[in-house]
Amino acid sequence: MIEIENKANCCGCSACKNICPRNAISMVEDEKGFKYPKVNYNYCINCNLCEKVCPIINGASDNKTFETEAYAAFNINEEIRMNSSSGGLFSLIAEYILNSGGIVFGAVFDENFLVKHVKAEKMSEISQMRGSKYIQSDIRKTYKEARDFLNQGKKVLFTGTPCQVEGLKSYLMKDYENLYLQDIICHGVPSKKVWEKYLECRKKEDNDVLENVSFRDKENNGWNKYELLFKYKNSKKFINHTEDMFMRIFLSDIALRDSCYSCKFKQKKRNSDITLADFWGINEIIPEMNDEKGTSLLIVNSEKGKDILESIKQKIKFKKVDFEKAIEKNPSMTKSPTLKEERERFFKDLNNLSLENIFEKYI
Ligand SMILES: Cc1cc2nc3c(=O)[nH]c(=O)nc-3n(C[C@H](O)[C@H](O)[C@H](O)COP(=O)(O)OP(=O)(O)OC[C@H]3O[C@@H](n4cnc5c(N)ncnc54)[C@H](O)[C@@H]3O)c2cc1C
Numbered sequence: 001m002i003e004i005e006n007k008a009n010c011c012g013c014s015a016c017k018n019i020c021p022r023n024a025i026s027m028v029e030d031e032k033g034f035k036y037p038k039v040n041y042n043y044c045i046n047c048n049l050c051e052k053v054c055p056i057i058n059g060a061s062d063n064k065t066f067e068t069e070a071y072a073a074f075n076i077n078e079e080i081r082m083n084s085s086s087g088g089l090f091s092l093i094a095e096y097i098l099n100s101g102g103i104v105f106g107a108v109f110d111e112n113f114l115v116k117h118v119k120a121e122k123m124s125e126i127s128q129m130r131g132s133k134y135i136q137s138d139i140r141k142t143y144k145e146a147r148d149f150l151n152q153g154k155k156v157l158f159t160g161t162p163c164q165v166e167g168l169k170s171y172l173m174k175d176y177e178n179l180y181l182q183d184i185i186c187h188g189v190p191s192k193k194v195w196e197k198y199l200e201c202r203k204k205e206d207n208d209v210l211e212n213v214s215f216r217d218k219e220n221n222g223w224n225k226y227e228l229l230f231k232y233k234n235s236k237k238f239i240n241h242t243e244d245m246f247m248r249i250f251l252s253d254i255a256l257r258d259s260c261y262s263c264k265f266k267q268k269k270r271n272s273d274i275t276l277a278d279f280w281g282i283n284e285i286i287p288e289m290n291d292e293k294g295t296s297l298l299i300v301n302s303e304k305g306k307d308i309l310e311s312i313k314q315k316i317k318f319k320k321v322d323f324e325k326a327i328e329k330n331p332s333m334t335k336s337p338t339l340k341e342e343r344e345r346f347f348k349d350l351n352n353l354s355l356e357n358i359f360e361k362y363i
Pocket residue numbers: 083084085086087088089090091105106107108115129130131132133134135136137159160161184185186187188189276277278279280296297330332
């Protein structure tokens with residue numbers, strides 16, 4: 001059965017929890033705010049399926065022969081693009097799948113502004129998946145749900161971080177013609193505990209009822225200099241990401257999940273069909289594709305990915321780019337962040353000091 005001795009060897013994808021035939025595995029939060037599997041030995045029957053589906057134990061396969069293609073692209077629907085983190089391509093891919101009677105899985109906020117994976121069966125449910133949420137999304141039992149839909153013959157689009165997409169592939173244990181996988185270039189996921197503490201600070205300072213959060217608002221300063229937007233019942237608050245306490249902790253790499261520092265899935269050859277990212281560096285490569293409303297880097301990893309691009313072509317503006325050039329300004333495609341020496345102390349203090357004090361001390 002699954003036993004995590006070294007936390008760097010668990011990405012928290014929940015494949016083990018989803019496969020367990022006895023529901024013996026729960027995901028339990030540790031003192032840093034990251035979830036790990038915990039086996040209830042009273043129910044475990046030692047079938048070892050949990051280890052068989054672990055994407056870290058299995059490792060990501062990198063023997064794909066498909067010649068990866070890269071594009072700069074954005075959705076021509078300006079409203080959707082402005083409400084998305086980069087070029088608004090996710091929404092178009094989702095629309096394509098839904099229009100063919102399929103199901104889409106993605107990350108949404110719950111009522112406490114924590115992040116979870118859910119399914120969408122109609123377009124009105126896609127808007128809540130739109131936009132990057134910089135906390136690890138809880139997969140819950142969505143792998144199991146996705147498999148049930150696949151077995152019914154429905155098309156399924158599963159979107160998420162590279163480890164979540166690999167977790168699903170590993171969980172399924174076989175290929176499905178009706179499965180579409182879309183991952184992102186992922187910097188890493190910060191601690192949910194930091195986010196919860198940050199939300200408490202916002203509550204104290206802003207003193208209003210929070211209704212929505214956008215980590216990547218482009219309204220005032222555009223896409224490159226994005227702001228966080230807190231929508232309250234009676235007001236709105238914009239904070240530039242370079243000045244925001246949570247974003248600065250996130251981007252300083254001190255509070256990421258243990259496994260993010262040695263991510264097994266940051267590779268050029270991916271098992272997903274499409275990889276989406278911000279096209280950082282677009283100004284130098286194709287300046288005419290940057291109007292500060294957001295440009296995506298669209299990476300096609302398979303024939304299925306090519307079909308997706310073909311089907312959304314009429315609704316995007318796009319241009320092919322040399323793959324190596326396209327990822328030049330996006331190190332997270334292949335490199336993990338560096339583990340900070342003071343990280344352990346940071347997390348010890350997180351349980352004792354206020355977030356403002358921790359911020360002063362470490363950032
Ligand atoms: C934690 C995280 C780190 C990222 N790091 C980088 C990076 O280093 N470089 C880079 O270029 N791009 C990064 N991105 C991706 C980028 O911000 C955009 O998500 C991507 O460009 C797609 O944008 P879009 O405009 O097409 O669609 P959007 O509508 O903005 O994207 C929505 C998609 O993101 C998924 N999503 C949102 N939050 C999460 C989450 N917490 N966990 C899993 N999936 C989520 C949704 O399910 C949906 O598929 C990161 C995203 C996240 C969530």
